[in-house]
Amino acid sequence: MARKLVVANPKGGVGKTTTVLNLGAALAELNYRVLLIDLDAQGGLTASLGVDPYRVQHSAYSLLIHDHVSLARVLTHVGGTIALIPASLNLASVELKLGAGREAVFRLRRALDDSHIPFDYVLIDTPPSLGVLTANGLVAASELLIPVQCRYLAMRGVRTLLDTLKRVQQGLNPELELLGILGTMCTAESAHAREVIDEIRAVFPRKTFRAVIADSDALAESPILYQSVLEYAPDDPAAQAYRALAQEIAYERHTL
Amino acid sequence: MARKLVVANPKGGVGKTTTVLNLGAALAELNYRVLLIDLDAQGGLTASLGVDPYRVQHSAYSLLIHDHVSLARVLTHVGGTIALIPASLNLASVELKLGAGREAVFRLRRALDDSHIPFDYVLIDTPPSLGVLTANGLVAASELLIPVQCRYLAMRGVRTLLDTLKRVQQGLNPELELLGILGTMCTAESAHAREVIDEIRAVFPRKTFRAVIADSDALAESPILYQSVLEYAPDDPAAQAYRALAQEIAYERHTL
Ligand SMILES: Nc1ncnc2c1ncn2[C@@H]1O[C@H](COP(=O)(O)OP(=O)(O)OP(=O)(O)O)[C@@H](O)[C@H]1O
Ligand SMILES: Nc1ncnc2c1ncn2[C@@H]1O[C@H](COP(=O)(O)OP(=O)(O)OP(=O)(O)O)[C@@H](O)[C@H]1O
Ligand SMILES: [Mg+2]
Numbered sequence: 001m002a003r004k005l006v007v008a009n010p011k012g013g014v015g016k017t018t019t020v021l022n023l024g025a026a027l028a029e030l031n032y033r034v035l036l037i038d039l040d041a042q043g044g045l046t047a048s049l050g051v052d053p054y055r056v057q058h059s060a061y062s063l064l065i066h067d068h069v070s071l072a073r074v075l076t077h078v079g080g081t082i083a084l085i086p087a088s089l090n091l092a093s094v095e096l097k098l099g100a101g102r103e104a105v106f107r108l109r110r111a112l113d114d115s116h117i118p119f120d121y122v123l124i125d126t127p128p129s130l131g132v133l134t135a136n137g138l139v140a141a142s143e144l145l146i147p148v149q150c151r152y153l154a155m156r157g158v159r160t161l162l163d164t165l166k167r168v169q170q171g172l173n174p175e176l177e178l179l180g181i182l183g184t185m186c187t188a189e190s191a192h193a194r195e196v197i198d199e200i201r202a203v204f205p206r207k208t209f210r211a212v213i214a215d216s217d218a219l220a221e222s223p224i225l226y227q228s229v230l231e232y233a234p235d236d237p238a239a240q241a242y243r244a245l246a247q248e249i250a251y252e253r254h255t256l
Numbered sequence: 257m258a259r260k261l262v263v264a265n266p267k268g269g270v271g272k273t274t275t276v277l278n279l280g281a282a283l284a285e286l287n288y289r290v291l292l293i294d295l296d297a298q299g300g301l302t303a304s305l306g307v308d309p310y311r312v313q314h315s316a317y318s319l320l321i322h323d324h325v326s327l328a329r330v331l332t333h334v335g336g337t338i339a340l341i342p343a344s345l346n347l348a349s350v351e352l353k354l355g356a357g358r359e360a361v362f363r364l365r366r367a368l369d370d371s372h373i374p375f376d377y378v379l380i381d382t383p384p385s386l387g388v389l390t391a392n393g394l395v396a397a398s399e400l401l402i403p404v405q406c407r408y409l410a411m412r413g414v415r416t417l418l419d420t421l422k423r424v425q426q427g428l429n430p431e432l433e434l435l436g437i438l439g440t441m442c443t444a445e446s447a448h449a450r451e452v453i454d455e456i457r458a459v460f461p462r463k464t465f466r467a468v469i470a471d472s473d474a475l476a477e478s479p480i481l482y483q484s485v486l487e488y489a490p491d492d493p494a495a496q497a498y499r500a501l502a503q504e505i506a507y508e509r510h511t512l
């Protein structure tokens with residue numbers, strides 16, 4: 001039974017896509033079979049893996065809109081033990097097409113439940129909003145990872161997201177648990193970043209990962225070559241940090 | 257007749273809110289009367305000005321949902337020559353409430369056209385998406401400013417945004433022009449950031465502002481004290497960069 005993680009935070013630019021890409025690669029390095037799912041119409045994850053979201057034939061859109069589309073037809077292997085369900089531009093129209101009914105947010109969960117392909121981890125990337133696409137991720141997953149940029153403005157959104165988590169747990173998906181909060185873009189030299197990570201640890205003492213991702217050019221560059229930072233700059237501190245995160249998640253399972 | 261600027265980019269975390277806050281403050285320093293409008297349900301701009309988006313009585317929501325609500329009732333003065341139309345959490349429900357009809361995206365424009373309050377500049381902050389809220393901003397404004405973070409993943413979205421601009425110009429708002437592209441979080445020491453800004457200038461030669469905003473802790477810290485960076489750290493390079501941007505916009509008007 002695969003562990004299904006959704007990486008979400010409605011605040012933009014906090015490292016959701018970067019975390020799915022590099023945590024996925026780090027878990028694959030530990031020899032786990034990993035499925036990555038891109039629910040963001042902008043397709044940052046898809047593009048970072050060398051697939052063009054403008055031209056892709058089958059995507060997450062097919063899974064959400066059409067009944068009984070098999071996972072095997074939509075996914076594409078991107079190297080090692082990693083497979084991808086890509087995003088496409090038309091994901092942007094899903095919200096209007098599916099409407100606001102309860103059924104609309106169960107589409108991805110049903111598609112994953114119907115599939116018998118063996119994976120150890122499913123990582124779901126979400127857009128910076130709390131609409132139908134992110135809701136599909138929150139309902140399909142059983143663990144939530146929240147990346148938080150070490151800046152004040154990014155901290156504000158965590159409270160709202162935890163309120164959303166409670167509502168999802170009470171209704172749509174009682175098994176969804178908070179896996180943890182990940183500090184991202186935490187530059188050691190920046191006093192402000194240190195203050196923010198200390199504040200996050202103080203407010204959420206048992207829910208913050210030990211691993212913290214520092215600012216790193218290599219992280220921003222690796223998608224240009226369709227690589228994770230683990231392949232692009234294996235000894236970069238950010239690559240080491242994502243490896244440490246993968247071990248914390250795989251070996252010390254601490255859903256809180 | 258006020259100049260109406262919308263600051264938009266569906267990529268998250270590129271400095272939209274930071275630009276509206278600090279460009280607004282820099283224009284007010286030049287003694288212009290400035291109206292800031294927060295269309296993001298997360299309310300980063302609103303919170304940065306000391307107004308609580310969770311408790312505010314009147315907000316942009318009232319303007320978009322109700323007919324004939326006057327601007328005067330919704331706006332609040334936040335110091336100097338700056339007024340704010342705050343965001344509230346219920347903005348998140350606007351998309352479903354207004355539906356997908358043509359009228360849905362003209363709500364803000366009508367509210368601004370009906371008002372006779374004299375402003376020199378209206379700056380509109382938008383959420384990281386291309387839904388009804390951002391569309392209201394694109395239809396209400398006559399100039400578009402696109403902040404682009406100096407990272408590869410953030411560059412990808414510019415092409416899609418310019419496609420959206422063309423569609424808006426051909427249909428909903430023919431007077432909307434591209435005011436310019438602003439490089440943000442461009443650290444001088446980072447080779448990657450320099451490559452990205454050079455690439456942006458090469459691809460959009462006459463559309464990129466001379467002013468570039470470097471990485472700066474002061475920018476991330478100033479919202480904690482409900483201040484712009486111009487008040488919080490007047491001599492910080494980021495404060496100087498936003499002053500230079502304001503002068504470029506006010507005195508060299510170069511819609512392209
Ligand atoms: N630790 C880091 N150091 C430096 N740059 C980073 C780091 N993490 C992410 N980035 C860069 O910052 C930008 C934002 O990251 P990313 O796109 O992963 O965030 P996101 O939360 O997925 O954004 P969105 O809300 O738009 O989906 C990207 O250009 C990425 O390459
Ligand atoms: N030049 C800069 N240097 C350092 N930090 C910055 C800079 N510009 C913005 N920031 C910080 O980066 C984060 C993202 O900026 P901001 O929230 O303005 O982006 P945004 O595009 O409005 O995000 P969203 O897509 O979530 O609305 C904030 O915490 C902000 O304080
Ligand atoms: Mg993303």
Ligand SMILES: [Mg+2]
Nearest residue numbers: 272273296300
């Ligand atoms: Mg913002």
